[in-house]
Amino acid sequence: MNYWLFKSEPDTWSWDQQVAKGAEGEEWGGVRNYQARNFMRAMKVGDLGFFYHSNIGKEVVGIVEVCRESEPDSTTEDPRWDCVMIRAVEPVKVPVTLEDCKTTPALKDMVLVNNSRLSVQPVTADEWKTIRKMAGL
DNA sequence: GCCAACGTTGGC
């Protein structure tokens, strides 16, 4: 089991929209970054991730689950790009902000803190536990 | 809205 973090601008694709998709889930398409793509290729069905709102909020707002492994991204003809499908699992009780992550010593090595531009990131088991707790879950 | 950081592109 691996853990991940999915970043989205709520103006483009928000947690509420993700929740509205229900168990069916939604293709995490449109990613045009090799590192992010490679992480998605490494994902397995059942892997869990945080859903993070960039720009507006700058906080973790929910938990998602990978429900289909990587396949060609339907938003492009370019065969280089693949993506997974994710579904909403549960919302957080307390949003965990970027500021919170920066000021929590256990999270100082998080990719989110050090490379905020990467849109799909790995999260360690320890970071996962820490953030879950901070989120009131 | 600005700008720093980063990734990608393309000319050589």
Next chain:
DNA sequence: GCCAACGTTGGC
């Protein structure tokens, strides 16, 4: 294969 130019992202 290097590197300058450019575009995009995202925090502030």
